[in-house]
Amino acid sequence: MTSIHNDQRAIDSARAALTELREIAPSLVFASVVTDDGFEVVHVPDNSADSGRFASMTSSVQALGEAVTRELSIGSSGYVVIAAENGHVLQLRVPGHELIFAALFDTHETLGKALSSSRRCVERLAALLAEHNFQEPLGSSTHY
Amino acid sequence: MTVAEHVILFAGPMGAGKTTAIRTLSDIEMVTTEAANSERHVVDKATTTVALDYGEITVGDEEKVRLYGVPGQKRFDFMWTILKERAKGMVLLVNNDAPEPIALALDYLKDFSQLVENGCVVVGVSRRDINRLPTPDDYADAIADAYPDVLVPVFTVDPRNVDQMKTVLLTLVASLERDESTKELVQ
Numbered sequence: 556m557t558s559i560h561n562d563q564r565a566i567d568s569a570r571a572a573l574t575e576l577r578e579i580a581p582s583l584v585f586a587s588v589v590t591d592d593g594f595e596v597v598h599v600p601d602n603s604a605d606s607g608r609f610a611s612m613t614s615s616v617q618a619l620g621e622a623v624t625r626e627l628s629i630g631s632s633g634y635v636v637i638a639a640e641n642g643h644v645l646q647l648r649v650p651g652h653e654l655i656f657a658a659l660f661d662t663h664e665t666l667g668k669a670l671s672s673s674r675r676c677v678e679r680l681a682a683l684l685a686e687h688n689f690q691e692p693l694g695s696s697t698h699y
Numbered sequence: 700m701t702v703a704e705h706v707i708l709f710a711g712p713m714g715a716g717k718t719t720a721i722r723t724l725s726d727i728e729m730v731t732t733e734a735a736n737s738e739r740h741v742v743d744k745a746t747t748t749v750a751l752d753y754g755e756i757t758v759g760d761e762e763k764v765r766l767y768g769v770p771g772q773k774r775f776d777f778m779w780t781i782l783k784e785r786a787k788g789m790v791l792l793v794n795n796d797a798p799e800p801i802a803l804a805l806d807y808l809k810d811f812s813q814l815v816e817n818g819c820v821v822v823g824v825s826r827r828d829i830n831r832l833p834t835p836d837d838y839a840d841a842i843a844d845a846y847p848d849v850l851v852p853v854f855t856v857d858p859r860n861v862d863q864m865k866t867v868l869l870t871l872v873a874s875l876e877r878d879e880s881t882k883e884l885v886q
């Protein structure tokens with residue numbers, strides 16, 4: 556059985572959604588779509604280095620965020636923000652899928668605008684996956 | 700009275716039983732960070748830990764032991780780095796049906812060598828009901844060759860068995876206390 560990160564439908568959909576995001580978000584430095592367990596599906600720009608490590612960290616951060624929301628019984632996790640001096644990292648779950656969107660934006664745009672672009676990106680990705688009739692393999696668990 | 704606290708790591712390859720061991724031992728409902736496992740062709744289990752597991756157990760009247768499980772996969776080794784800095788000891792679990800399990804155990808011990816050299820590691824060999832060999836003595840001999848100056852106890856364990864896991868944990872806690880007593884004497 557093909558793993559999600561090797562599934563061509565998932566790769567093509569994610570690449571298309573991230574490419575569209577680059578066009579509407581000039582402050583985007585890097586973006587990727589990763590599986591819940593930290594495997595990268597695709598990233599932009601293509602020449603960015605060490606994206607595997609970022610994918611693993613994305614997975615851990617998402618899981619910790621969701622563990623905190625479970626522990627505090629505050630509903631499902633909407634997004635995760637890491638705000639730093641020179642940029643912010645945003646993470647969102649792709650609705651209905653075991654996939655996480657993670658992106659680094661520089662500070663030339665507001666966090667709100669970056670979040671709005673990111674939300675649009677994950678919704679677009681979910682729509683593309685639906686068009687491709689993509690579903691995770693049976694038996695895998697979900698956290699959303 | 701001050702309550703003594705220990706932080707213990709559970710490390711080892713995916714599928715060795717780290718999450719199960721902490722669930723078996725913990726007095727509290729454990730915190731997990733499980734995600735769907737994309738590598739079912741490697742280890743056939745539905746989920747895998749991607750950040751940490753957390754549980755607690757009180758040993759005797761006074762000693763609280765915090766149990767942290769780390770992800771087994773090397774790609775999450777940044778979590779190993781974060782958590783090993785806080786740990787006083789480690790239970791290394793190795794599933795005996797893994798390919799070359801002794802070499803695998805030695806690899807993990809190398810990644811946590813400071814804890815090994817402090818004599819604060821116990822090895823639990825799981826899934827010996829599936830593969831009888833190698834034996835715990837085989838592991839102990841290989842570890843003694845690699846670390847001739849320290850004693851690393853090796854047990855056969857079923858991570859679901861509370862008595863077996865408590866034996867492993869108490870052995871480790873005893874090692875930690877011996878280590879602390881030695882440090883106090885030196886000071």
